[in-house]
Amino acid sequence: MTVNDHRLAELGLAANGRVNGSHQRRIDRGAVERAAADLLRALGADVEAGALEETPRRVTDAYAELLTPQPFRATTFPNDDGYDELIVARSIPFHSLCMHHLLPFHGVAHIGYLPGERIIGLSKLGRVVEYYSRELQIQERLTTQVAGWLQRELEPKGVGVVLEAEHLCMSLRGVQKLGAKTVTSALRGAVRDNARTRQEFLALATRTSHDQ
Numbered sequence: 525m526t527v528n529d530h531r532l533a534e535l536g537l538a539a540n541g542r543v544n545g546s547h548q549r550r551i552d553r554g555a556v557e558r559a560a561a562d563l564l565r566a567l568g569a570d571v572e573a574g575a576l577e578e579t580p581r582r583v584t585d586a587y588a589e590l591l592t593p594q595p596f597r598a599t600t601f602p603n604d605d606g607y608d609e610l611i612v613a614r615s616i617p618f619h620s621l622c623m624h625h626l627l628p629f630h631g632v633a634h635i636g637y638l639p640g641e642r643i644i645g646l647s648k649l650g651r652v653v654e655y656y657s658r659e660l661q662i663q664e665r666l667t668t669q670v671a672g673w674l675q676r677e678l679e680p681k682g683v684g685v686v687l688e689a690e691h692l693c694m695s696l697r698g699v700q701k702l703g704a705k706t707v708t709s710a711l712r713g714a715v716r717d718n719a720r721t722r723q724e725f726l727a728l729a730t731r732t733s734h735d736q
């Protein structure tokens with residue numbers, strides 16, 4: 525199953541045996557451009573003025589890119605050596621789009637798992653985060669989606685996901701706390717239930733932001 529199939533499953537659609545699935549959110553570019561122009565006008569801007577002429581198209585390109593996940597295959601390998609310690613990838617950069625304000629939030633993800641029968645290529649951990657980031661999101665859901673995907677795809681003994689992000693809707697408006705970080709976590713299996721494993725994961729995950 526590819527990550528895209530999971531997305532399809534979440535959406536309640538049939539996967540139809542797609543491999544690197546071709547399903548994408550349907551973006552009506554013409555409608556987005558017209559809406560962007562309307563928004564600019566409503567904001568009191570002169571859209572027909574030279575400097576803004578191309579803006580609706582650029583806005584459309586930007587949102588289309590930010591909301592288009594790249595399907596990929598989860599490459600897993602048999603855990604032949606019986607590795608049974610935590611595997612942690614720290615400080616994976618990511619950015620996403622807040623569904624409440626359509627403003628970005630960005631930060632780092634720390635992902636760890638306690639392997640069972642299989643292990644996964646480390647680069648895929650970054651791809652999973654990126655995949656679920658290309659969506660109108662909230663950080664809590666992004667965190668649990670990444671953990672859920674690893675749990676399903678890898679069936680490890682435990683999973684831990686910690687996301688630290690700055691939300692521009694918080695730092696540039698409203699309370700305006702520049703640099704304030706929101707931290708979310710999703711712990712599963714032994715990473716949640718075994719005190720030693722949990723502590724080890726959280727120590728590895730939280731250390732990163734200060735001393736790389």
Ligand SMILES: [Zn+2]
Pocket residue numbers: 622623624625626627691693694
């Ligand atoms: Zn927001």
